[in-house]
Amino acid sequence: xxxxxxxxxxxxxxxxxxxxxxxxxxxxxxxxxxxxxxxxxxxxxxxxxxxxxxxxxxxxxxxxxxxxxxxxxxxxxxxxxxxxxxxxxxxxxxxxxxxxxxxxxxxxxxxxxxxxxxxxxxxxxxxxxxxxxxxxxxxxxxxxxxxxxxxxxxxxxxxxxxxxxxxxxxxxxxxxxxxxxxxxxxxxxxxxxxxxxxxxxxxxxxxxxxxxxxxxxxxxxxxxxxxxxxxxxxxxxxxxxxxxxxxxxxxxxxxxxxxxxxxxxxxxxxxxxxxxxxxxxxxxxxxxxxxxxxxxxxxxxxxxxxxxxxxxxxxxxxxxxxxxxxxxxxxxxxxxxxxxxxxxxxxxxxxxxxxxxxxxxxxxxxxxxxxxxxxxxxxxxxxxxxxxxxxxxxxxxxxxxxxxxxxxxxxxxxxxxxxxxxxxxxxxx
Amino acid sequence: xxxxxxxxxxxxxxxxxxxxxxxxxxxxxxxxxxxxxxxxxxxxxxxxxxxxxxxxxxxxxxxxxxxxxxxxxxxxxxxxxxxxxxxxxxxxxxxxxxxxxxxxxxxxxxxxxxxxxxxxxxxxxxxxxxxxxxxxxxxxxxxxxxxxxxxxxxxxxxxxxxxxxxxxxxxxxxxxxxxxxxxxxxxxxxxxxxxxxxxxxxxx
Numbered sequence: 001x002x003x004x005x006x007x008x009x010x011x012x013x014x015x016x017x018x019x020x021x022x023x024x025x026x027x028x029x030x031x032x033x034x035x036x037x038x039x040x041x042x043x044x045x046x047x048x049x050x051x052x053x054x055x056x057x058x059x060x061x062x063x064x065x066x067x068x069x070x071x072x073x074x075x076x077x078x079x080x081x082x083x084x085x086x087x088x089x090x091x092x093x094x095x096x097x098x099x100x101x102x103x104x105x106x107x108x109x110x111x112x113x114x115x116x117x118x119x120x121x122x123x124x125x126x127x128x129x130x131x132x133x134x135x136x137x138x139x140x141x142x143x144x145x146x147x148x149x150x151x152x153x154x155x156x157x158x159x160x161x162x163x164x165x166x167x168x169x170x171x172x173x174x175x176x177x178x179x180x181x182x183x184x185x186x187x188x189x190x191x192x193x194x195x196x197x198x199x200x201x202x203x204x205x206x207x208x209x210x211x212x213x214x215x216x217x218x219x220x221x222x223x224x225x226x227x228x229x230x231x232x233x234x235x236x237x238x239x240x241x242x243x244x245x246x247x248x249x250x251x252x253x254x255x256x257x258x259x260x261x262x263x264x265x266x267x268x269x270x271x272x273x274x275x276x277x278x279x280x281x282x283x284x285x286x287x288x289x290x291x292x293x294x295x296x297x298x299x300x301x302x303x304x305x306x307x308x309x310x311x312x313x314x315x316x317x318x319x320x321x322x323x324x325x326x327x328x329x330x331x332x333x334x335x336x337x338x339x340x341x342x343x344x345x346x347x348x349x350x351x352x353x354x355x356x357x358x359x360x361x362x363x364x365x366x367x368x369x370x371x372x373x374x375x376x377x378x379x380x381x382x383x384x385x386x387x388x389x390x391x392x393x394x395x396x397x398x399x400x401x402x403x404x405x406x407x408x409x410x411x412x413x414x415x416x417x418x419x420x421x422x423x424x425x426x427x428x429x
Numbered sequence: 430x431x432x433x434x435x436x437x438x439x440x441x442x443x444x445x446x447x448x449x450x451x452x453x454x455x456x457x458x459x460x461x462x463x464x465x466x467x468x469x470x471x472x473x474x475x476x477x478x479x480x481x482x483x484x485x486x487x488x489x490x491x492x493x494x495x496x497x498x499x500x501x502x503x504x505x506x507x508x509x510x511x512x513x514x515x516x517x518x519x520x521x522x523x524x525x526x527x528x529x530x531x532x533x534x535x536x537x538x539x540x541x542x543x544x545x546x547x548x549x550x551x552x553x554x555x556x557x558x559x560x561x562x563x564x565x566x567x568x569x570x571x572x573x574x575x576x577x578x579x580x581x582x583x584x585x586x587x588x589x590x591x592x593x594x595x596x597x598x599x600x601x602x603x604x605x606x607x608x609x610x611x612x613x614x615x616x617x618x619x620x621x622x623x624x625x626x627x628x629x630x631x632x633x
Contacts, residue, residue, distance in 0.1 A: 016611065076448070088512040088551040091605045099606075119448065126459075126496045127508075127552050129565040129621040130593060133614060162446050167455060167494035170550065184454030184480065186493040203449060244555060244605075246514040252556035254606050288513055288551075318555070320514055334516035338550050344493075 001261055001269045004232060004240045006220045007213070008256045011099035019134050021141040024102040030147060032223040033109040037155040040222075045114035049218070051226030053238040057092075058082055058173070058211035059287065059315045061304045070198035071115055072206040079112055079120040080202060080209045082178060083135075086125055086170040087287035088338055089318030092242040093212040095254050097124065097131035100216070101138035105161065107218035109152065112159050115208060119160050123178055126167045136163045170342035174398045175201075175209040177344065188344045189398035213242060234260040237303035237314075247283070247321035248275050257302075264298030267321060278323035282415070286315025288335045289403035291390060292410035295324075311390040312406075328415050329422055332407040333361040339404035350401030353384040357404060369423040378412060381405040432475050436464060440479055450480050454490055458497050462620035467498040495549075498620075503538045503545040505583050505591070506619040507531070508562040509576070511548045514555035519573075523559050524548050526573035530580055543584065545619070556605030564616035566593040570602025590615040 010027055011018040024030070036045060050065030071077060081104070085093040096104060108120050122139075124132040139161050142148045150158050169187045172178045176190035179202050194200040201207025217239060221229045230238045237259035243266070246252045250272030257266070263285065267273065274280055280295035285302075291312040293300060300310050307314045322331060340354035360377050363369050378388070385392040385402040388409050392402035411419055432440070440460060444453040457479065461472035468491045477484045491497040509524050533539060533546040554560035557569025561576065568579065579600040583591075592615030597604065 085553055086551055089514055089555050091553040091555050094553045095606050127562065127565055129616065165456065165459060168496035169494050181455065182452055184451035184490065186490055246555035246558060247517060252603065322517055326517055331513060331517055334511065334513050338512055341550055
């Protein structure tokens with residue numbers, strides 16, 4: 001299989017200076033935005049996005065055109081780019097921010113024109129200090145050129161972009177937590193309803209919250225047409241997607257491919273196979289929140305719907321391969337520790353539950369587990385997400401708590417023997 | 430108020446970037462940290478006046494986020510990733526050896542104020558696992574040995590600016606992505622958050 005290069009084209013063609021406006025413009029950058037602002041209408045742009053059938057690349061996979069269509073009327077409306085990429089295994093937005101910030105800015109200009117928005121924020125996780133410097137530099141270059149500010153490209157359109165740095169909280173990837181954070185509050189997810197920031201978002205005003213990759217795709221879609229984009233990939237998962245491949249593979253990295261191929265083919269070709277010719281014991285199809293697949297499930301297709309039909313999620317597009325020698329209890333413990341650390345603490349099932357799961361798994365991993373621990377793990381999981389179903393039922397404001405349950409249900413469903421083998425049968429003295 | 434005129438001017442510029450004053454809080458906390466290496470009580474008081482909220486409200490926000498440090502931080506903040514991709518690529522060995530080398534527990538700073546050590550969650554360098562950051566500059570494809578060499582080098586040279594590309598070249602291995610822009614900018618302090626936010630914008 002081969003990659004299909006749309007979003008990563010400019011950065012690959014110009015590896016030395018793809019982040020600079022001179023390089024971006026030399027390769028026809030900003031012409032789509034300029035044409036849009038001078039010759040198109042907001043309705044036309046929305047139609048193209050709808051006909052592209054692009055779905056959000058942040059994790060939930062919500063149709064972008066539908067989201068834009070929801071945006072309520074108001075004098076003040078905002079666009080917030082979610083660049084809080086923190087899902088373990090994911091590093092695709094990092095490359096888009098670091099290597100091609102002008103593509104994102106052009107996407108923002110077109111999006112704001114379509115949605116009649118005059119103020120946009122790029123919320124970048126604090127640990128991405130270097131990518132954030134690049135984006136800030138790019139924003140300043142765009143201001144100097146008159147591509148941001150008042151009367152962009154000599155049109156009637158005004159737009160300001162503010163780059164905002166987070167400060168180390170995964171939970172701010174949840175859109176309402178991100179908005180609270182941007183309002184200068186603790187990054188705690190908001191109670192729903194209101195369900196959609198498009199109705200009540202930043203300062204309770206209509207707000208579009210979109211992922212970096214989604215908005216970076218906008219210039220290509222508008223330049224080539226929604227129909228062209230819709231032809232790529234498969235129905236329900238159109239276009240290309242940047243998958244972050246990591247774990248025990250020979251060639252980890254970001255790969256831009258059309259959705260629809262199988263995980264096995266992806267890993268064997270682009271990923272160069274598993275290191276030392278080992279077999280896959282288990283793999284994560286879509287970031288740490290996603291339930292695992294077994295090594296004998298590599299023929300599952302990489303589409304949003306195929307993965308969902310197999311009771312997991314394509315999520316943020318982070319694929320993590322774990323070979324036959326992996327200690328899956330330690331792996332699960334690492335993921336649960338992550339969620340315990342990142343729980344915002346609002347909801348008791350998540351705050352207390354994730355901490356208990358971490359302690360019990362730690363006990364088992366260090367050889368001090370108790371026979372009763374397996375049922376205890378499942379009981380704690382059931383208190384966080386009743387019935388352990390997929391998609392998970394919730395006892396909490398946001399899905400972070402139930403996400404911590406995913407690796408444990410995967411362990412118990414498919415690798416229970418491995419957990420049991422770590423629990424001593426003799427009494428420890 | 431013990432922020433000097435220059436800092437206050439910068440703070441006021443930052444506040445103007447946002448539709449509402451309070452939105453500047455996160456950025457002002459980064460500014461405070463770049464001044465002192467942590468969020469001092471004094472900064473909390475200044476910020477509460479600037480933004481028009483109580484000191485408790487400022488404190489409650491600053492303690493929510495792990496990058497705002499509540500105690501002075503060493504010249505080099507060593508953040509080693511322990512999340513899933515790094516974990517299955519032996520990050521625990523890097524963590525153990527670095528703790529041995531520095532003699533530091535998690536979130537501890539040495540007496541000379543040179544190193545602060547922390548084991549952190551995912552830093553988005555999973556393709557180059559195991560990875561770490563020095564003052565938020567990323568080094569990927571580490572081995573325990575190279576991580577120690579990196580820290581020995583920091584200890585010996587004590588550079589004022591640490592640059593990801595330089596560290597990667599001398600101490601790194603596999604990277605998350607390969608096509609690379611040569612970049613000599615780097616982190617000038619253990620709170621590089623703020624330096625990315627120049628406030629030179631021509632606002633409406």
